Amino acid sequence: MAQVAACTLACAGGVWALISAPAASGAEIATAEVNVREIDRTYAADGVVEAVRQSTVAAQVPGRIVEVRVDAGRSVVRGQVLARIDEREAAQAVAASQAQRARAEADLANSRVNYERTLRLVEQKFVSEAALDKARADYKSARAQSEAARAGALQAGAAKSHTVITAPFSGVVSARLVQVGEMAAPGREVVTLYDPTRLRVVANIPQAKLAEVRAHAAGAAPLVELPSLDRWVKANGVTVLPSTDSRTHTTSVRVELPGDLKGAYPGMFARVHFPVGRTSKLLIPARALVYRSEVAGAYVVGDKGEIHFRQLRLGEPAGEQGVEVLAGITRGERVALDPVAALAQMKRGGR
Structure with missing residues (x-):
């Protein structure tokens, strides 16, 4: 029989003994x-992924939408154009405000010259003080009108700039809420976008479990299970909100996800495993498991290389450390890490 080669397979919280076992052929x-391994004893709470930074961008001026440049699923950068509103009316308002500003500035220049002339004539005793008072009042009035015209021009320019709707931050568009040709109005929602680098899971914990979770929060970070991605990730932080729902008697907990997590998006189901102590469990590697309908099992390899399928009763998953086995296998037995290869080998020569 070929010599058995031993190596190690690293996993979180322990090391699996990986052995290349000679099969019958x-x-x-x-x-x-x-x-049996010592692992964290956890309390699992269902939650939902949400974005820390999410925004529904709305129109600020009325008008017909003439262009929408993005759609759901599109990545955008800060300042990128999302949509455009017909700017013709706004452009006319800008032209009118600029004309009013030019007229107000001309009136201001004329009243300034008149005031200075009147001031010199008063010094020479050619006109009365009443004429000077009127010239001074006209000058102040013209200056106020000039400032108002300048503010009106700036306001018209700002309104025209609002016809171009841009992204407030870099992110991903999650919903497009308008179509070309529709009428926009102040407050009309255009697109919704979120930052995929800042996600968290919001879960609700019963008050009866909250003290236990808080007691172990500083010792170990919770693990977040994302079933749709078939992934387990370690949380970056936990925030317990200082309020409780009076109807359900639960407290919301925010669990920060890693910034480089790919494939996650708001609304996705997640399950948070909060550590609440330590316990010992009989574990089997997750990749050694085989699921046939509602039956779970594994291919057990004997000392002489014989292979046979064993039905198992499983407990709770333990993340990357494996899955708890309640019945069907004993400590020290070896299981095939490649069920497909083990099945093919068993059909060729194993039992």
Whole structure:
């Protein structure tokens, strides 16, 4: 029989013993020894992924929408144009305000010259003080009108700039809420976007479990299970909100997700496993498991390389450390890490 080669397979919280076991026909199959390991005892709470930074961008001026440049799923950068509103009316308002400003500035220049002339004539005793008072009042009035015209021009220019709707931050468009040709109005929602680098899971914890979760929050970070992605990730932080729902008697907890997490988006289901202590469990590597309808099992490799399928009763998953086994296998037995290869080998020569 070929010599058995031993190596290690690293996993979170422990090390699986990986052994290349000779099968009955001489081909080697990678196996791992089922063993009892000390792991975190956890409390699982269902939650929903949400974006820390999410915004529904709305129109600020009325007008017909003439262009929409993005759609749901599109990545955008800060300042990128999302949509355009017909700017013809706004452009006419800008032209009118600029004309009014030019007229007000001309009136201001004329009243300034008149005031200075009147001031010199008063000094020479050619006109009365009443004429000077009127010239001074006209000058002040013209200056106020000039400032009002300048503000009106700036306001018209700002309104015209609002016909171009841009992204307030870099992110992903999650919803497009308008179509070309529709009428926009102040407050009309155009698109919704979120920042995919800042996501969190919001879960609700019963008050009866809250003290236990808080007691172990500083010791170990919770693990977040994302079933749709078939991934487990370690949380970056936990925030317990200082309020409780009076109807359900639960407290909301925010669990920060890593910034480089790919594939997650707001609304996705997640399950948070909060550590509440330590316990010992019999674990089997997750990749060694085989699911046939509602039956779970694994291919057990004997000392002489014989392979046979064993039905198992499983407990709770333990993240990357494996899955708890309640019945069907004993400590020290070895299971094939490649069920497909083990099945093919068993059909060729194993039992």
